[in-house]
Amino acid sequence: xxxxxxxxxxxxxxxEVLKQAxxxxxxxxxxxxxxxxxxxxxxxxxxxxxxxxxxxAKLLNLPDNYSVLFMTGGAxxxxxxxxxxxxxxxxxxDYITSGAWSSKAIKTAKSIGNVNEVANxxxxxxxxMPTNESLQFxxxxxxxxxxxxxxxxxxxxxxxxxxxxxxxxxxxxxIFSRPLDVxxxxxxxxxxxxxxxxxxxxxxxxxNDLAEKSPESLPELFQYKHFMENDSLSNTxxxxxxxLLCLVTRWLLAQGGLEGIQKKNxxxxxxxxxxxxxxxxxxxxxxxxxxxxxxxxxxxxxxxLEAKFVAEASKKGMTSLKGHRSxxxxxxxxxxxxxxxxxxxxxxxxxEFEAANS
Amino acid sequence: xxxxxxxxxxxxxxxEVLKQAxxxxxxxxxxxxxxxxxxxxxxxxxxxxxxxxxxxAKLLNLPDNYSVLFMTGGAxxxxxxxxxxxxxxxxxxDYITSGAWSSKAIKTAKSIGNVNEVANxxxxxxxxMPTNESLQFxxxxxxxxxxxxxxxxxxxxxxxxxxxxxxxxxxxxxIFSRPLDVxxxxxxxxxxxxxxxxxxxxxxxxxNDLAEKSPESLPELFQYKHFMENDSLSNTxxxxxxxLLCLVTRWLLAQGGLEGIQKKNxxxxxxxxxxxxxxxxxxxxxxxxxxxxxxxxxxxxxxxLEAKFVAEASKKGMTSLKGHRSxxxxxxxxxxxxxxxxxxxxxxxxxEFEAANS
Numbered sequence: 001x002x003x004x005x006x007x008x009x010x011x012x013x014x015x016e017v018l019k020q021a022x023x024x025x026x027x028x029x030x031x032x033x034x035x036x037x038x039x040x041x042x043x044x045x046x047x048x049x050x051x052x053x054x055x056x057a058k059l060l061n062l063p064d065n066y067s068v069l070f071m072t073g074g075a076x077x078x079x080x081x082x083x084x085x086x087x088x089x090x091x092x093x094d095y096i097t098s099g100a101w102s103s104k105a106i107k108t109a110k111s112i113g114n115v116n117e118v119a120n121x122x123x124x125x126x127x128x129m130p131t132n133e134s135l136q137f138x139x140x141x142x143x144x145x146x147x148x149x150x151x152x153x154x155x156x157x158x159x160x161x162x163x164x165x166x167x168x169x170x171x172x173x174x175i176f177s178r179p180l181d182v183x184x185x186x187x188x189x190x191x192x193x194x195x196x197x198x199x200x201x202x203x204x205x206x207x208n209d210l211a212e213k214s215p216e217s218l219p220e221l222f223q224y225k226h227f228m229e230n231d232s233l234s235n236t237x238x239x240x241x242x243x244l245l246c247l248v249t250r251w252l253l254a255q256g257g258l259e260g261i262q263k264k265n266x267x268x269x270x271x272x273x274x275x276x277x278x279x280x281x282x283x284x285x286x287x288x289x290x291x292x293x294x295x296x297x298x299x300x301x302x303x304x305l306e307a308k309f310v311a312e313a314s315k316k317g318m319t320s321l322k323g324h325r326s327x328x329x330x331x332x333x334x335x336x337x338x339x340x341x342x343x344x345x346x347x348x349x350x351x352e353f354e355a356a357n358s
Numbered sequence: 359x360x361x362x363x364x365x366x367x368x369x370x371x372x373x374e375v376l377k378q379a380x381x382x383x384x385x386x387x388x389x390x391x392x393x394x395x396x397x398x399x400x401x402x403x404x405x406x407x408x409x410x411x412x413x414x415a416k417l418l419n420l421p422d423n424y425s426v427l428f429m430t431g432g433a434x435x436x437x438x439x440x441x442x443x444x445x446x447x448x449x450x451x452d453y454i455t456s457g458a459w460s461s462k463a464i465k466t467a468k469s470i471g472n473v474n475e476v477a478n479x480x481x482x483x484x485x486x487m488p489t490n491e492s493l494q495f496x497x498x499x500x501x502x503x504x505x506x507x508x509x510x511x512x513x514x515x516x517x518x519x520x521x522x523x524x525x526x527x528x529x530x531x532x533i534f535s536r537p538l539d540v541x542x543x544x545x546x547x548x549x550x551x552x553x554x555x556x557x558x559x560x561x562x563x564x565x566n567d568l569a570e571k572s573p574e575s576l577p578e579l580f581q582y583k584h585f586m587e588n589d590s591l592s593n594t595x596x597x598x599x600x601x602l603l604c605l606v607t608r609w610l611l612a613q614g615g616l617e618g619i620q621k622k623n624x625x626x627x628x629x630x631x632x633x634x635x636x637x638x639x640x641x642x643x644x645x646x647x648x649x650x651x652x653x654x655x656x657x658x659x660x661x662x663l664e665a666k667f668v669a670e671a672s673k674k675g676m677t678s679l680k681g682h683r684s685x686x687x688x689x690x691x692x693x694x695x696x697x698x699x700x701x702x703x704x705x706x707x708x709x710e711f712e713a714a715n716s
Contacts, residue, residue, distance in 0.1 A: 003390030032361030080577035200596035219438035238558035
């Protein structure tokens with residue numbers, strides 16, 4: 001019996017994906033070995049590597065002048081690699097701070113180069129994103145950094161700002177959850193463990209002319225350029241995490257691509273936010289216009305009731321509903337792979353719990 | 359039907375390990391979710407993380423003043439991180455070059471700091487390691503770097519040199535294949551995909567006082583110190599690769615630890631080298647005193663016969679016997695997890711092939 005797993009990350013994966021990985025774990029397509037036991041340069045893994053890039057290109061209608069890279073170290077390592085690769089001597093990078101993750105990104109960048117914080121809504125309650133009108137960018141900035149979805153705050157950028165400098169977005173918690181015009185961006189990146197696959201691979205999609213900017217003085221394995229030129233295979237890639245990412249992208253195409261998955265995501269989120277709004281017992285923590293369809297954050301009348309809510313839900317197979325330790329409250333992460341029935345189950349439980357405790 | 363998989367890496371894993379991972383892939387110990395779908399801070403994954411460290415400490419009789427770190431980016435990323443962390447301004451690091459991997463290590467280090475190559479046997483045929491007597495170390499060197507087993511050359515260090523400076527060893531291709539006195543080393547490290555698990559996690563075992571040397575100016579996720587202080591959990595660890603590493607260490611303990619596995623490795627290697635030596639048709643490529651029990655490299659009378667050998671073996675379920683593209687020939691990688699019956703099967707085939715083709 002599978003749990004309704006509301007974990008914020010590492011997070012739930014599509015059951016079909018896990019079943020396929022399970023079925024072929026000891027014998028990948030008649031080869032007599034697991035995909036994780038094969039050379040990263042052999043024909044079987046090469047086909048997986050290529051298909052993953054092709055599926056991603058299909059999902060995003062990716063323009064020809066972008067490259068798909070598979071890196072490691074999570075989004076947090078990108079917080080360093082971005083300024084190391086793209087913030088030249090004497091240049092300034094603009095950072096938009098909207099919560100815990102973008103705060104970490106700017107803190108790391110500041111230790112590496114010149115940074116201008118163009119907005120900061122990280123401490124506002126209810127949680128929110130800065131409005132595009134409030135953003136004053138630096139003329140000639142090397143790039144503008146933004147986080148598309150703040151996992152802890154439960155907020156999401158609805159319309160990306162227009163920028164002259166290349167826009168770089170950390171999309172770890174909402175990548176592939178909605179259609180995206182990649183040409184608006186210089187680079188997007190995401191740790192896999194929320195919406196893409198297991199922890200252990202970081203997806204980077206970068207415009208080729210930006211990747212070309214990697215300084216030669218950087219060690220090769222820290223250079224976007226080196227990953228681009230070597231198809232992310234200069235050294236052994238994390239082949240099993242990439243294989244799971246391949247299966248997830250295949251699953252996404254079968255869901256009707258990003259339009260199809262967005263429809264499902266919006267339906268799940270709308271139901272859950274409706275349940276919150278139609279009650280005086282539950283209170284959403286994000287401003288309505290910035291609410292994330294991925295991470296639904298809310299409070300109960302007291303911390304005691306929140307602890308009781310989490311414990312009782314867990315007994316009913318609804319797990320990991322506790323909010324992040326830095327903010328408390330409840331967080332229901334309902335990524336692409338989270339089933340609609342799990343949202344229905346949570347809503348039923350919320351009603352029962354309210355009736356019994358208000 | 360499982361293949362006899364002689365891949366040099368990613369390489370064969372113990373069948374028991376894969377079977378357990380398969381059995382619990384959708385439901386880890388009754389939790390209703392995969393281990394890869396869980397928070398890296400939750401109690402189930404935390405137990406795996408801790409057990410992996412404990413098992414490694416048990417296998418190595420690890421002294422208290424060493425830390426076990428789980429990093430990413432493979433051994434090749436360590437080629438940069440080692441000098442970035444441990445080679446101070448004005449210091450020199452000694453490097454021993456003995457083949458393709460140590461050549462890459464020194465090349466990367468040279469782009470970062472002051473390096474002295476104390477020996478170079480990378481181009482010698484038959485392949486070999488430098489003798490300890492030939493090594494003239496730099497006084498006051500920051501560290502001495504060595505590769506314990508050259509995967510491509512098929513050579514292995516039999517006795518590690520005594521050094522005043524901390525000895526740092528790349529053990530990617532023979533870690534946990536034989537007992538080890540860790541107190542001889544300042545640091546040992548290994549990409550997982552040969553003897554430890556799948557690609558995606560890098561094992562680093564470092565003496566705490568060395569880890570303390572990480573400069574504050576380095577981004578945190580490049581600092582050994584930061585990994586040590588945060589138990590490799592400052593950001594999301596590659597949880598599924600570490601879980602497989604956990605199962606492999608458990609399997610190793612059940613094999614009688616490093617003494618037990620060494621006995622099996624030596625038996626497998628002795629049989630295969632005997633088969634080579636008792637024939638004029640096959641010719642080993644490494645000097646006898648440096649022969650690796652992990653990667654057995656040999657030649658046939660012609661490249662045409664080598665290609666035919668690889669193709670016919672593959673049809674019989676003995677795969678990935680082709681030598682590295684840079685050197686040609688045959689390479690049978692028989693890591694810890696490679697079964698003795700596979701070695702017997704290869705030897706039988708070698709006899710048949712010789713009879714039919716000589």
